[in-house]
Amino acid sequence: MTLPKNRTDITKLLISTPSHFVGEYENDIFRLVRANQNMRVSRYAPRTDERIYREYIEITVETPECKKETIVIPDYSQIGENFCIALSVLYGKRFDFHGLIQQHGWPYIPLIESSHQICNTNLSFNSTAERVDYKIELNLENVRLIENVLFQHDSETTDAQSTFWYAGRFYIQAIRVVEESPEVAFLSLITAGEIIASYFEYPVEDLLDQSAKKLLIDLNELGELGRKLHKQVAPKLTGISEAFCKCILDCLDKDFFSRSEAVNDFEKLTELDIKQRLKAAYNLRSKYVHAGKLPSSWMAVNYLNDNQEVIHGDPVIGDKDMQKSIKRSPTFIGLERIVRYSLIKFLIKTKVIESEIEIYNKSGQGIPQS
16 A cells, blocks of 8 residues: 655644634635644643643645746745734734644654743733633634635735734734743834834824924914924924824724723723823833833733733832833733734724624624634
8 A cells, every 4th residue: 555645735834822722723725723632652731721731733724836847945834923923813812833844745843842931821812711802712713703814815905914914923922022021022012003003194183182283273374484384393293103102092992991801990901091101102112222221120021910901009210201101101911902902903994804803892702603
């Protein structure tokens, strides 16, 4: 008997998550199944509530067959990272890509060093519980809700999809590195927000506060010279920070503020001061990037045992301006929730994915199984 050769028109990849999933999903292009652990040879199989638990998922994707006359052999490994980004945003969980299992009929060895990594399961994106926003059951069947992002190539949504992938890379980087490098993780979340904000072209008037608008009106009333000054001053009064705040504020609705993952009410994000907190978060980004000022351990997440979205009390920091920004800004936990919510809203607004996910988010229920 001759064994069949590996198929050359599919690519297999391995990803993992510290969370726990059930089910599987398959369509005409790809299939996701959970990889089983061989209990006969494994020394120890962690329970789902342990900090070293890992759920492995095999992805099989239909890919173009490599022709013999091809000079450069195509590498489809980026598909694995794209799945990690899409699944992380959809479920609000951390996913890691371990590499190829099979490509062009050739076997590959995936890397699984992260199987020994300890994750803080108290953090919502590492836990086995559903997220409070877009409360989607941790079932692989629900990948259908975001499958258009992965393989739907519509000319009308191409730019939006590219923006999502770019922003999503920073989002997933943030939740992967936050336990070791909280400052970098916080900066990555801000960058993700900046990227989706850059997709929209806001009129100058929409980015100005009332005092700035009054200034421009006064300039216009000064005659020809005033109008010239108006043209020069108006662009300088706006920037990416204003666009960042407007984009995020447009994404956050009453449903977002009606729920929280924080234990205590006084540590939850509120609609009342959210704009001030977003400005403070962006100010921290500017201090870090342009002035090299580090906010020390106040950016860490491992001490936030109650999922605090804001800091209650005064941080002990010598730099008073930094202290003010830290106190006013959301914590990483709060900002992560904001950015994930905004990324999903972005996909809905740009019609990359169907609004079905939005309907169930407003109802406060999980997505029913088909």
